[in-house]
Amino acid sequence: MILVFGKTGQVARELATLSGDVTCLDRAQADLSVPGACDAAIRAARPDAVINAGAFTDVDGAETQVALATRINGAAPGEMGRACADLDIPLVQISTDYVFDGSGHAPRLPEDPTGPLGVYGASKLEGETAVSDSGCRHAILRTSWVFSAHGENFVKTMLRLGAERELLRVVADQIGGPTPASVIAAACLTMVQGLRVGAPSGIHHLSGRPDISWAGFARAVFDVAGLxxxxxxxxxxxxxxxxxxxxxxxxxxxxxxxxxxxARPDWRDGLRAVIKS
Structure with a gap:
């Protein structure tokens, strides 16, 4: 059994649909803001592996809720890692492109220097470090611009606003790779299996191709949706x-x-699937 922290988030919901071997925990079952909760949940469940799909994801809210964001995104993953190390089971930790400073134009490698610009990125980087230092078998998966048919995300916002308005002003000087949550979920399951059979611990990146601006992504959403x-x-x-x-x-x-x-997925396939769902 694979224990998943997070139940209502985009990746957790996709994990639940992809595998019958997944048990997802909501906040009532394991509150990442409470010290000891993650450790207790792992030891009680005795899973074969753990995937952390839970996080404090309010990027702007993190600027004023520093302690809470740091506890959930930084301390809790470390607690998971130490429990997994004690039980000798692998952990997949989902992270973010926000651990980088966003400078330059070249795609960032996993080993490139980090430099988060805000509290959210700093808290996620703290979680990465805590997992790496825990001694467990682990894979840290940094991803970007996650979208799905669930929860709050850019695609759903554009579909709503695009149906209400004739014109939207969208940022065009931020460039990245939109990533379907379904692809991230499938990657997490593959990584769990790889860690089970001896894949080395480390940090990896997953984002959709081709890279595009938010404005370009919005145009793609409207084109596929016929708005x-x-x-x-x-x-x-x-x-x-x-x-x-x-x-x-x-x-x-x-x-x-x-x-x-x-392989790096084509986000346009995922976009069509989400809009048709």
Whole structure:
């Protein structure tokens, strides 16, 4: 049995549909903000592996809820890692492109220097470090721009606003790879199996191809959905937010293919699937 922290999030919901060997825990069953809760849940369940799909994902809210974001995204994964090390079971930890500073134009490699711009990225980086230091067999999967038919995400927001308005102003100077949650979930299951049979611990990247701006992604959403909504390109400066977003979210995903045989997906396939669902 694979124990999954998180139940209502995008990746957790996809995991539940992909495998009958998955048990997903909600906040009532394992509150990541409570010290000891993750350790107790793992030891009680005695799973074969753990996937952490739970996180504090409110990027702007993290700027004012530093302690809570750091506890959930930083301390809790370390607690999971130590429990997994004691039980000799693998852990897959989902992380983010926000651990980088967003500079330059080249896709970031897993071993490239980090430099988060805000609390959310810093808390996720703390979680990565805690898992790596725990001594468990692990795979850290950094991903970006996650979308699905579930929860709150850019695609669902664009579908709603695109049906209501004739024009939307969307940021065009942030570039990244949209990633279907279903692909992330499938990758997590593959990585669990790889760790079980001896794949080395490490950090990997997974994002959809081709890289695109938020404005370009919005146009793709409207095109697939058949919505007659125009997109006006704007800059990040035109749309200020409490937390700074990375301008360059491009991720180099070659190590994921080399170690686990997982190819970088075409996000357009995932987009069509989500809109038709």
């Amino acid at each position: 007659d909504c125009k997109v006006e390109d704007i800059t990040t400066a035109d749309w200020p937010t409490p937390a700074v977003r990375p301008a360059n979210s491009r991720l180099d995903c070659t190590s994921l293919m080399a170690v686990f045989g997982i």
